[in-house]
Amino acid sequence: MQRYMNSFILNSLRNMCSQAKSTKPPLSIFGIEGRYVNALYSAALQMKQIEQVEKHLQALQKELVKPKVVDFVETSMISSADKAKLLKEVAEKSGMPPAAINFLEVVAENGRLKMLRKMITLFSAVMVAHRNEALCEVITAKPLDDSTRKTLMEALKKFVKGGKNITLTEKVDSSIIGGMIVGVEDKHIDMSIARKVQMYTEILKQSV
Known part of the structure; x- marks a missing residue:
């Protein structure tokens, strides 16, 4: 069949x-x-x-x-x-x-x-x-400035293997407060202040 x-x-x-x-x-x-x-x-x-x-x-x-x-x-x-x-x-x-x-x-x-x-x-x-791309998405509380974007791209180039061309998508979400959330292909890195607040809140709850 x-x-x-x-x-x-x-x-x-x-x-x-x-x-x-x-x-x-x-x-x-x-x-x-x-x-x-x-x-x-x-x-x-x-x-x-x-x-x-x-x-x-x-x-x-x-x-x-x-x-x-x-x-x-x-x-x-x-x-x-x-x-x-x-x-x-x-x-x-x-x-x-x-x-x-x-x-x-x-x-x-x-x-x-x-x-x-x-x-x-x-x-x-x-x-x-086909285009040898690495799809990356960054979420920030405010739009990226040129300096931050340049620094981020340099870091992503070192992180992505195979010499792939990075295609960066930028999104703004004020709820993350600060920092950034980065998605690189199948990886997810949450460096937002909102995530840190959540983490510390959970630690405090466990210690009470």
Whole structure:
């Protein structure tokens, strides 16, 4: 069954990769969603549409949470073939590149639209690896000044391995009082004053 599924998906996506050899994604993605994402990455890269595909899928991801779109995805009253046709028409009108259009059409035809949001999330993760990026997020009580940002970036470069390019997202949350909370890939470092207050409060409660 597993072998049949792999063959079925690859055959369904043959138009996306028919003129070039398969290109392995820089990040291993498994499962049914992974097979679609791997095929899309390979096709988009070979067709030189990788950035366009990413941009349009990110925009689509925002639409997929809207009630009307959710109803369209989940309804069984519209056949997979009709869903594929409608999606293709909408995608073409929105200016999506052929690799993305073919991908959406195949996903719909195979009745996998309920997995589409996860597929797009996985594709975004593959693109992060493709650009050799390290996603970092910093939360501070006040916006960072240039000097603090420079110091933080220098520290992050030493912390992140593999010479990855750091993509920093800054957020402001006055509730942390001061200090900062830093997220680096899968690591989380809470250096906020709010966290220290909480920690000392717990210590005082234990000593009473």
